Amino acid sequence: MTQFDRNFLWGSASAAYQIEGAVAADGKGESVWDVWAHLEGKTHEGTNGDIATDHYNRYEEDVALMKKAGLKAYRFSISWTRILPNGTGIVNSEGINFYNRLINLLIENDIQPLVTLYHWDLPQTLQTKYLGWESEQIVHDFTAYAKICFKAFGDRVKYWIVMNEPNIFTHLGYIMGVHPPGKHDEALFLKTYHHTALAHAHTVLAYKEMGLEGQIGSSIAFTPAYSSTSSEADQGALKSYYDIGPWWYLDSYYKGSYPESAIEYYTSQNIEMPFKKADFEIMKAAAEVVDFIGINYYQTAMVAYNPIDGVGISSFNTTGKKGTQKESGIPGLYKTVKNPNIEYTDWDWAIDPDGLRYGLVELKARYDLPILISENGLGAFDTVSSDGAINDDYRIDFLRAHIEACGNAINEGVDLLGYMTWSFTDLLSWLNGFKKRYGFVYVDFESTDLKRIPKKSFYWYREVIKTNGEA
Numbered sequence: 373m374t375q376f377d378r379n380f381l382w383g384s385a386s387a388a389y390q391i392e393g394a395v396a397a398d399g400k401g402e403s404v405w406d407v408w409a410h411l412e413g414k415t416h417e418g419t420n421g422d423i424a425t426d427h428y429n430r431y432e433e434d435v436a437l438m439k440k441a442g443l444k445a446y447r448f449s450i451s452w453t454r455i456l457p458n459g460t461g462i463v464n465s466e467g468i469n470f471y472n473r474l475i476n477l478l479i480e481n482d483i484q485p486l487v488t489l490y491h492w493d494l495p496q497t498l499q500t501k502y503l504g505w506e507s508e509q510i511v512h513d514f515t516a517y518a519k520i521c522f523k524a525f526g527d528r529v530k531y532w533i534v535m536n537e538p539n540i541f542t543h544l545g546y547i548m549g550v551h552p553p554g555k556h557d558e559a560l561f562l563k564t565y566h567h568t569a570l571a572h573a574h575t576v577l578a579y580k581e582m583g584l585e586g587q588i589g590s591s592i593a594f595t596p597a598y599s600s601t602s603s604e605a606d607q608g609a610l611k612s613y614y615d616i617g618p619w620w621y622l623d624s625y626y627k628g629s630y631p632e633s634a635i636e637y638y639t640s641q642n643i644e645m646p647f648k649k650a651d652f653e654i655m656k657a658a659a660e661v662v663d664f665i666g667i668n669y670y671q672t673a674m675v676a677y678n679p680i681d682g683v684g685i686s687s688f689n690t691t692g693k694k695g696t697q698k699e700s701g702i703p704g705l706y707k708t709v710k711n712p713n714i715e716y717t718d719w720d721w722a723i724d725p726d727g728l729r730y731g732l733v734e735l736k737a738r739y740d741l742p743i744l745i746s747e748n749g750l751g752a753f754d755t756v757s758s759d760g761a762i763n764d765d766y767r768i769d770f771l772r773a774h775i776e777a778c779g780n781a782i783n784e785g786v787d788l789l790g791y792m793t794w795s796f797t798d799l800l801s802w803l804n805g806f807k808k809r810y811g812f813v814y815v816d817f818e819s820t821d822l823k824r825i826p827k828k829s830f831y832w833y834r835e836v837i838k839t840n841g842e843a
């Protein structure tokens with residue numbers, strides 16, 4: 373018998389900057405990504421989202437394909453600068469109209485819209501004006517933007533994701549310097565992350581105050597981990613990894629606090645903590661009423677002790693040349709090492725379906741909330757064969773094993789709302805360009821009409837949905 377509830381949300385996900393294109397159409401303002409991707413050497417092979425899959429102009433074709441695949445849900449993000457070109461102030465009705473058209477079309481086709489409010493495309497005006505997430509003013513401006521969206525679409529949208537992977541965009545933007553604004557500053561990383569937690573909390577509370585019928589949460593990139601040996605040092609490294617990583621990110625959103633041991637660590641490093649006592653009241657109030665935890669799951673990590681003169685943070689494999697990813701870590705605490713028991717993708721991401729079950733069970737034990745898998749998928753170099761087909765059996769194997777892991781987690785008591793694959797069509801990868809593909813639908817980025825071709829996995833997922841997870 374299937375473990376999946378009959379209302380289980382089988383779907384796929386995307387993000388505005390990665391698909392929409394139409395970068396300046398109908399009054400849209402500039403986002404930090406519109407600027408960043410045009411700076412020399414910031415993205416892989418100079419790729420940018422100016423056109424992307426041109427979803428803004430081709431959304432009808434894309435929704436028709438979703439219908440054909442039988443999707444029950446589709447997760448997409450709203451581009452803040454289509455709604456408010458300067459981040460605050462005058463609302464651009466053309467932007468509202470676009471998302472109304474998309475939402476209505478999805479609903480007409482029995483596809484539940486899951487809407488992300490922030491998937492990294494911060495209005496450039498706010499970056500210029502007060503350095504964006506570095507200023508607490510963003511909390512106010514973001515909440516105001518969210519309320520506009522709730523008012524415009526909240527009668528029809530029943531699932532809201534406030535933030536997408538705040539842990540990733542602040543880490544990449546303020547520690548690694550590979551996302552805008554390209555800084556390397558741990559204190560700023562902690563500060564900007566804290567501002568996302570506050571923005572999430574205020575937004576959740578605002579949503580609840582409006583009394584709309586629907587559910588709200590945020591999506592955190594969740595990488596569960598194992599210790600490489602059972603030695604005390606490696607076990608300690610694993611605890612540090614969780615407290616500085618996943619629990620720091622998730623506790624602030626879902627408990628309204630930060631792990632004590634991590635606060636102690638940062639304080640010992642003379643890094644100033646960004647919070648005020650009153651912040652925790654708001655964060656806790658939101659944690660009490662938030663409806664679900666969103667997680668984006670791609671892989672697990674294996675963690676080992678990292679000596680004080682050990683490795684620091686290293687850059688990612690963005691080329692797809694397997695084996696080029698170096699160890700990365702925090703000296704004196706932990707480092708991530710290769711897991712000898714599992715396979716890796718061409719981008720050196722660990723393929724670990726059972727890690728999803730393990731992670732879901734951990735989350736259930738720590739937070740006891742319903743969970744939405746808001747992203748899971750395999751990035752690969754897909755090729756079109758001579759008969760025009762894309763036989764992505766490796767993607768089918770990957771997704772099938774992860775869906776099985778979801779079923780196992782449900783059997784262990786996890787309340788799972790849905791499963792969104794990343795992604796529906798191929799799209800732009802922030803740091804990896806157009807060649808790292810995730811979709812059920814191949815997009816021919818070389819062709820002028822950006823031709824869409826369903827891959828083998830498209831037809832397979834259709835069966836999965838039809839049989840409620842049995843295929």
Ligand code: BGP
Nearest residue numbers: 387536537540751801802803808
């Ligand atoms: C998540 C993001 C997505 C998407 C995905 C795949 O971190 O929320 O926007 O890009 O990862 O990552 P990548 O494109 O780097 O392979």
